Amino acid sequence: MSGLLHLSREQVLGHRRRVGALDERLGPGRGSLRRAAWAGLTDSVPRAALLSIHARVRETSPTTWADESLVQVWGPRFSTYVVPEQDRAVFTxxxxxxxxxxxxxxxxxxxxxxxxxxxxxxxxxxxxxxxxxxxxxxxxxxxxxxxxxxxxxxxxxxxxxVPRPGTDPAEARLELARRYLRVLAPGTPEGFERWAGLRRGQGTPVFDALGDLVPVESPSGRAWVLAEDEEGLREPRAEPSSVRLLPSGDAYLLLWGVDRELLVPDPDRRAALWTSRVWPGAVLVDGEVVGTWRRSAHRVAVTSWTPLPAGHRRAVEAEAAALPLPDLEREITVTW
Missing domain, CATH: 1.10.10 (Arc Repressor Mutant, subunit A)
Structure with a gap:
């Protein structure tokens, strides 16, 4: 393992957006769908998985979530997940x-x-x-x-x-940990347990078995990243310029404890995003979560935590209008 790597908040969040395809959408195709679902796509809120795909892949249609390369399983924390069929063993x-x-x-x-x-x-x-x-x-x-x-x-x-996958459960668990570390790095054994819905104490043996980890220090404390991601984490990040409406349970938001504090430093705003009931979606503008959103039929209600410039408001409204939702009888309208 290398020496301790010190990471800033900007480096951590920039890495997560880059590997999560949130700075620039991927082209259409099954390879892009697999990358979009690298950490699984929660679908506990109707069609949340579809909206997570839309945030990452161009030309997403209302039926993309049902592509033959994808399946639905009860995945981490026994939530409904959409995952690549070829990765079914990882999430089960x-x-x-x-x-x-x-x-x-x-x-x-x-x-x-x-x-x-x-x-x-x-x-x-x-x-x-x-x-x-x-x-x-x-x-x-x-x-x-x-x-x-x-x-x-x-x-x-x-x-x-269906027939049981031919993967050994121990190998599948190692790969599940790699998925967690790729998409939500830096990570800890305890964070992996909570994210994957494992019993307490099961994360440490998995991290010990991985062997290809680099220790890091970030504003969230001491944690680990995959060795193959070390160079990319050290690189300066380009200024993000994207606008995304991330649904409830999106992989970028599946955080607890200090990781929530890193993404949303203000405690009142954290309470508004990770509520005690059904979570709203998150409004991501230029790399920062700037508010929340909820939908009812064709109406999208956006709550902005700070006044947004007119250009950003238009971009948010355009993103909402482009949501590939099925069975809408009217065009989507946005209220602020």
Whole structure:
């Protein structure tokens, strides 16, 4: 490992925006979709995954989230995620229990679910009823990599089973940690546990096994980055000039504790972004979160924390108008 690397707030956030494709949108295509979903796309709020893709990939349409290269799973923290099919093992087996008893429970549940479904897709309520359990418990089978879901945003998700990925769970967990460190570096074992929804104490062995880490000191404290990202973190960042409407749960916002303080230093503004209930989206202008937004049908309500120049207001309104939302009967309008 190299010596201690000192990073500024600007270097950290600049790195996260660059690797997260938030400074400049990627061209259309499945390679871009995979990069946009490198840390998974939470879809717990209807079509949040689609809006996260739109923030990163040009020519995103209302159906892009359903591209054949993408699947829906119960991922970290058992939230609904859209992930690349080729990375399904990372976001499922990467969270497979370490404890033998918990692992057996997950595997047995997947076996029982597969038997009940018999090749069918069922609403998860019906599947849970057939197994004599609350449907939310089916999420525990997701860590086997054998369960896919389809959630349209209205009504219960449908579930079905698929063959288990051929990846070793330990290798999948290492890759999951690399995804966390790539997109949200600098990171810590504790931060990885919370982000991935792992039990306390499971992050340290994973970080120890990675071996390709560089220690850093940032305003958030002592942490780690991938060695392959060290050179890029040292480079000065160009001034960002993008405007993005990031949805609730976007990868750039999945932060806790000191990482939230780094992104949004003001405590009142943090409380407005990470509320005790459903989080709003974040308005990102020139590399800074400058407010929040919520949508109801065709109406987008933007709350700006400081007065925005007219040019920035027009850019925010243009970004809102371009949201690739399905089934809108009217053009999107923005209120401030």
């Amino acid at each position: 087996l990467g969270r497979h229990p370490v404890d033998p008893a918990r692992r057996r429970f997950a595997e047995d549940l997947a076996d029982r679910l597969e038997e009940v479904l018999a090749g069918r897709r069922l609403p998860y309520r019906d599947a849970g009823r057939a197994l004599g359990m609350h449907p939310s418990q089916l999420r525990y089978a997701a860590t086997t990599g054998r369960v896919l879901v389809r959630w349209e945003g209205a009504g219960p998700p449908h579930v079905w089973t």
